[in-house]
Amino acid sequence: MTATGTGTHTPRPGAAPLPRMIAAQAALETRMLLRNGEQLLLTVIIPTLLLVLFSSVDIVDTGAGEAVDFLAPGVLALAVMSTAFTGQAIATGFERRYGVLKRLAASPLPRWGLMTAKTLSVLVTEVLQVALLTVIAFALGWSPRGGPLPVLLLLLLGTAAFSGLGLLMAGTLKAEATLAAANLVFLLLLVGGGVIVPLEKFPDAVQSVLGLLPVSALSDGLRDVLQHGAGMPWGDLGILAVWAAAGLAAAGKFFRWE
Numbered sequence: 001m002t003a004t005g006t007g008t009h010t011p012r013p014g015a016a017p018l019p020r021m022i023a024a025q026a027a028l029e030t031r032m033l034l035r036n037g038e039q040l041l042l043t044v045i046i047p048t049l050l051l052v053l054f055s056s057v058d059i060v061d062t063g064a065g066e067a068v069d070f071l072a073p074g075v076l077a078l079a080v081m082s083t084a085f086t087g088q089a090i091a092t093g094f095e096r097r098y099g100v101l102k103r104l105a106a107s108p109l110p111r112w113g114l115m116t117a118k119t120l121s122v123l124v125t126e127v128l129q130v131a132l133l134t135v136i137a138f139a140l141g142w143s144p145r146g147g148p149l150p151v152l153l154l155l156l157l158g159t160a161a162f163s164g165l166g167l168l169m170a171g172t173l174k175a176e177a178t179l180a181a182a183n184l185v186f187l188l189l190l191v192g193g194g195v196i197v198p199l200e201k202f203p204d205a206v207q208s209v210l211g212l213l214p215v216s217a218l219s220d221g222l223r224d225v226l227q228h229g230a231g232m233p234w235g236d237l238g239i240l241a242v243w244a245a246a247g248l249a250a251a252g253k254f255f256r257w258e
Contacts, residue, residue: 021109022117029121032091039087042186043129047082048136050196051075055140060197065227072137072144073222074195079129080155081193081215084122084162086186092118092170093178101257111257119163126159146225150232154225157240158218164247165214171255189215214243 016024033039054060055068062070095101104114134142170178191197193215199207210216221236 016108018110018113022113022120025109025114025117026120026124029118030124033083033087033121033125036087036091039091042082042086043079043125044132047075047079047129047133050078051133051136052140054196055137061201062198066141066143068137068140068142069144069227070198070223071196072133072142073226074219075133075137076130076155076222077158077193077215077219078190078195079133080126080158080218081162081189082186083125083129084159085166086182087125087166088118088122088163089166089170089182090179092167093173093175093182096170096257097175099258105257115167118167119159122159122163126155130155144226145229147231150225150230151222153237154218154221154233154240157237157244158214160244161214161218161240161247164244164249164251167251167255168247171251171257189213194219212239214240217243 033043051068051071054062054071055066058067060067092101101114105111109117137144166182169181173181189195192202192210193213194210195215199210199216199220202210211220217236217239221233221240224230224233224236
């Protein structure tokens, strides 16, 4: 408001600066994500339980060395998938069904700004996940190797890949179909994505196909760096980059707001 005279003010209507709107929407998205019981189960509790259970009990042959050294990178990949893909797909699908996205699209916040806010919310949640899982893994005797830059690039590209796929599913399917499909994909990739069970345990003809999945590329890349001390895993980064570009492009083209 501006003063036009003593004790007189006139309103100055208008939208807040774009960065402030995106930050506010991202904070709201993060609070909603952390308050949702089902998504909290997917994003935090399930990865934590899997890490503790399979590191403590000899159920799956993870090869030479401590089981936690194999499992921790895979569980980090699972956490990224659960947040960026499964949780985001389900939440966005029901927001679309109930008309939330339609109303937000009519607000001063542009549509790309809303998607940016959702991505920031995913990143904030992932930071919390990675911190929690890292502490638990250290408590279980994890001894990571490798540098932080490859890990950061893998996590960012993995987030972009799963976000694109999650938004594509939420923007094209009905909410109930998104709920069923997202949970089914989560379970299938948990079993066949090299997260808990090494890809070497699958038949040779299947390994080459499973290795091209985004969760396989992310878990294998993280494992190469953190377990074996490898440098930049260019092959896995390339697979994730292709998935990210294809998923985000398809989501941008086919996403329906109503």
